[in-house]
Amino acid sequence: MASHRKPRQRPLSGGPVRTAATTLALAGAATATAFEGTSQADPRQTPTQVKAEVDRLYQEAEAATEHYNGAKEKADEAERALSGLRDEAARKADRLNAARSALGALAAGQYRTGGLGPAVQLAMSGNPQEYLDRAAFLTRTGDRTAAQVTAVRRGLDEAGRVRDQASGRLADLRARQDELAAAKAAVEGKLNAAKQLLDKLTAEERAAYEAQSAPAAGPQAPLSVPVGDGSRAARAVAYAYGAIGKPYVWGATGPGSFDCSGLTQAAWGAAGVSLPRTTYTQINAGQRVSRDRLAPGDLVFFYSGITHVGLYIGDGKMIHAPHPGAPVRVAPIDSMPWAGAARPA
Template identity: 55%
Template sequence: MTATVASHRRTRHHPLAPLALTGSTARGARTARTATVLALAGAATATAFDGTGQAAPELTPAQVQDRVDTLYQEAEVATQKYNGAKEQADAAREELSELQDEAARRTLKLNAAKAGLGTMAAGQYRSGGIDPTVRLLLSADPQRYLDGATVLERAGSHQANAVAGYARRLGSIRQVRERAEETAERLADTEAALKKHRVTVVRKLDSAERLLDRLTEEQRQRMANEDGSGGSGAAASGGEAASQAPNPRAAQAVSYAYTALGKPYVWGATGPSAYDCSGLTQAAWQAGGISLPRTTYTQINAGSRIERSQLAPGDLVFFYSGISHVGLYIGDGKMIHAPHPGAPVRIAPIDQMPFAGAARPA
């Protein structure tokens, strides 16, 4: 029996054509992507810790907590990479749309210039023949003649201006198309990175949940209480913390963060109903009138870096060597942050995680 091998290739969209799917096609694509992510997550977590298909060894609650904390931290690293890739993809998609619009506008001008040359050619025909320059420009491949230096030399002054204008427009469209090709390739690469980071996040979080399932309800509650360090309640009122902020914008950011207390952590979320860590700080400072970049490792460079001893309400505090977590300082050694799935936005001491640095947006 002869085996049939199917060839699968990624469809290349022309950079000047719309890329979005609509209707049932889009829903089918989303369903397929979701199924792929879940399948990859399940396959990866089946052997997440011992590298085999054998049953995992029994762990103490303390060991479970240590591993879960590690998985959450690794998931947050992947989440920040996902956020950065999404930001880049959104920018590339917007740029591509603008290039499409620009190409359409320039094509209209090119067509008008070509129509003008046609009118000129008709007039020359009536007066005794078409100039070779115009005849060649109106042929199927005018670029071949525009590239030659003798074209303009064989044309009169009026014709030379018309030909030169046509050449400029033709060249400008070619440049726009080349930029669009490069942007489309960059978008495709970024979307591939998005999928990779998404799978990593799902796999890490699924592994953490499998570990937590080994614990009793009492053990899970005890772990949640220890992780909360104050839960979603306030150590000091939002008004008191805001009044200690160094400027009105920081005060507004602090006030916003207090209103987010108790809302769920969702990776990739920027509010108002859910947040990840950098999504919360971005939204808080947006309320204060300052636009922060999307990721922890770019937010740390927004504004001025400050020492831990200089912290004031509204400052951004960062954790871990890879700058993978951020919170909003509210004073008295505490912050408001979005910890991880299952842990809502809450107040916690900044000593809870390895301190990596701080920044004051401006």
């Protein structure tokens, strides 16, 4: 009997294509795993068990959110670069067209006066590139249009260079957009999985869950801590206090809603300090400080992947944007696994 084998599929090749495909596949797998875990969850889980599972999903969603934030930042940079190159190409095209028009006008004038020489005959050729390729002939004959021809040739070369750069930027932008879509799918998958778990709770169980998730009692007004009146750290802390109660929205940077790194970026931005967008870049944006030397305004980071950040306010507490459904609030820095701290410069 003839064997029936499925033909071996050839792997995808190419840097951006492979990267985007791999990212999308990983995001899809992560999302599928999250939903699979939810579908297999015991509907009789206790609120404590549900909280542990939901907290895990929220932490994974936050990691995906920071990846999304980084990908969005890079996509925005690529889009701005592409827009700049397109504007530059348009300006060069205008200058090139003006130069070619001037060259044509000169040729027409020489024709009307009967002074049409070999150089101008080339200028009126139906193939401008052929004409430009023979610009050396114009230089040898001493024709006064040689300089204009050289300028047009230079303009063509520059326009081609810009077109090549724009093509590269467009490919980069498309790869970043694919990465962005994959990260978004991963975030939404985790959050939907958490929502499905919470929706299985009874009203009484949900109340118990909310009680466990409620923030620890803490000050809702600035602490009396020596941050230095009028200092940048004091302004960052004041901004964070003003954000208390505003909702967590992944990818948000204020002023109406925040994610964790969006809050710290906005707080220090209000103090005149520009922080990068993600947790894993913010930790390198200033001087590293040990836990026993923390001062109000310092950035405090959590989890091994440095996926969460808050703003230290003193007395072992921080202000942070926790996760969806939990607004900006005060919390103890002991409430999550410690990863490090940095003091913005």
